[in-house]
Amino acid sequence: MSSSEAPQPLLSRPRGALKGTLTVPGDKSISHRALMFGALALGETTVEGLLEGEDVLRTAQAMRQLGATVERLGEGSWRLQGRGVGGLCEPDDVLDMGNSGTGARLLMGLLATHPFTSVLTGDASLRKRPMARVTVPLSHFGATFTGRSGGRLPLAVTGTATPVPQTYELPVASAQVKSAVLLAGLNTPGITTVIEPEATRDHSELMLRAFGADLTVSVRDDGARVITLVGQPELTGRAVKVPGDPSSAAFPVVAALIVPGSHIVVRNVGMNPLRTGLFTTLLEMGADLKLVNEREEAGEPVADLEVRYSALKGVTVPPERAPSMIDEYPILSVAAACASGETRMVGLAELRVKESDRLAAMADGLKACGADTDVAENDTLVVRGTGQPPRGGAMIPVNLDHRIGMSYLVLGMTTAEAVGIDDASAIATSFPGFADMMIELGADIHGA
Known part of the structure; x- marks a missing residue:
């Protein structure tokens, strides 16, 4: 409903x-990421146990609009044919993320380094939520964002054709911001680094490695985690059990x-x-x-x-x-x-x-x-x-x-x-x- x-x-x-x-x-966090990484991988990705709640279904629809093949085979069972890193295409219509802050923020990371314009919106609740915490670091890659005050939705995202790799230290611990920056780094040549002051959920790191990304994690003397991603990898489709x-x-x-x-x-x-x-x-x-x-x-x-x-x-x-x-x-x-x-x-x-x-x-x-x-x-x-x-x-x-x-x-x-x-x-x-x-x-x- x-x-x-x-x-x-x-x-x-x-x-x-x-x-x-x-x-x-x-798991909602893993379900969102399985769909996004499956859309970026070459070949077939199968997902069992996908959360079929409204938030995740919005992400599935967004991946279809961006050119991936996304099919529901049965309850919790899905199959994707991905387009490869950098292979997403400009959507014909607005990407409506409903109530999903996770879906919207991670999707901004993907779109920031694809050279076309997309428009994201959501329900009344999501349109009130601040997005500047994501748009600020993503703009450093070269993307531009046009939205309401605070970077709130509806928001137009124009991705850059010449992304610049970044080293970004999170001002506050946030798995969504970390993941958005890593997703932007996927289609960026060179090395993107995210430094988080405290450990946040690491589903993005685990799943990126599982799909074939060159990603490493180290811990500084002050306890901060340093996540390093080599850009433009060839991700390969795989089976995911949520x-x-x-x-x-x-x-x-x-x-x-x-x-x-x-x-x-x-x-x-x-x-x-x-x-x-x-x-x-x-x-x-x-x-x-x-x-x-x-x-x-x-x-x-x-x-x-x-x-x-x-x-x-x-x-x-x-x-x-x-x-x-x-x-x-x-x-x-x-x-x-x-x-x-x-x-x-x-x-x-x-x-x-x-x-x-x-x-x-x-x-x-x-x-x-x-x-x-x-x-x-x-x-x-x-x-x-x-x-x-x-x-x-x-x-x-x-x-x-x-x-x-x-x-x-x-x-x-x-x-x-x-x-x-x-x-x-x-x-x-x-x-x-x-x-x-x-x-x-x-x-x-x-x-x-």
Whole structure:
């Protein structure tokens, strides 16, 4: 369901313990990259387990518009015939990325070093999000960007025919900016280098190597990571198996931890160490969370997660953990509201420029549900739990933010009064079928 269609209000209320086994949708970050790298590779790329949420489907359509052959063979099963590095062609129409910030920012990197003009747009939420953090480094390659203030969409991208390799040090840790610069460097002669102050998710680096790029990673004495890419490689199509998205697994995991008597298993979850900050934090809070059947698939560590209801306690989450769990703070704040003691989540400025201002959305929504929470200096979210769930009883505006919507539906599974969200349509961007899957485990979620 598109986030541009009629609102879909939902109510969530307690019904009892959650029980069962489930598989969450494929990893969104890996799915986007599999489609993009497959479109740039020579020969055939097959993808199994692709997330078929709206965000990723927008990327698939963009790759078609840029000349790649992209076919859906069955549920989660896709095949691409790529055009080679530098082989994308000028699209006939606007590239509409819907709600996908990842898709839009990575696509700008690809387009920056292809010598034609494209226009990118998105839904109301995406058009509000700042893009200058990407357009500024990409302009150094020689690309030009014409858009609204702050580089916001709609945005015209005119790629350069004579790109200049760059060495770019990220001012703040951002996997999207890092990946956009690397993608621009693919079609640039010479060596492009990205220096990141803190490690962020490294799916781009792992997958570029898997497709045949000459890419190296080193660590400086100050802990910064230096990623070096040799431009204009010949990427070769390959088979990609996408693991379950840890950011999606976060919602049933936290639900099982806070609903008394629950015991679930989430299968096939990607456990890339640069994505598992939430699980580390939950373990510190006392979660009964076990990794079983640990293995490696397509270069990524994978495991099944066995989760039981737990009496959680408050902790302080250090700012350096943020890159490994930036999308999970909304659902962590729900866990914190049900824990005993104070939880402090430090250094969350990045949450203000996500699909919505997630910092404000969680602070305001939790207060409306009766939780003791506020935002302290330096963008720190403080939640003071009593060891019991807050009362609930609020209808939460989600502002087209899928993770805010799912977080409050999880909270409603354990509060005394039902919790509603004003529009569930955006959930399809990352977790199609979320409500139905949770209902199968024992949740009570229905139309408001």
